[in-house]
Amino acid sequence: MPPKERNILLVYILSFVTFGIYFLYWEYKTKNELNELGANIPSYILALIPIVNIYWLYRYTEGWAYVTKKDNAIIYFILFLFVGIIMPYIVQRDLNEIARNYGKGQMMGPGMPPQQYPGYPNYPGGQGGQFRM
Secondary structure (H helix, E strand, O other): OOOOOOOHHHHHHHHHHOOOHHHHHHHHHHHHHHHHOOOOOOOHHHHHOOOHHHHHHHHHHHHHHHHHOOOOHHHHHHHHHHOHHHHHHHHHHHHHHHHHHOOOOOOOOOOOOOOOOOOOOOOOOOOOOOOOO
């Protein structure tokens, strides 16, 4: 099932108007969409627990990088952690592109080389999922 294409500006507006509640909903929905595309992001309940939510954000970023074939998940994790306002834009932009290209034989662009992600057994270079919960 393809991810839902969302208006990025609307994500920000609704998050502001609802005092962040829509942002939590958006994170939950995009987590499920990323998992459907092959990511391995743990339960959203972890995102609501202080300190543990940093681990969840790392796994979310790692899953997003896996789906979008980005090879620098740690850099994006640091960016999302310290400049969180940019996270919805980057993630939703990529999910919108996937939604537009879903089923066309390409996901994030032509000629992108396969990346290697330890912890994802179905992906080249995966090592059996040692980070699974």
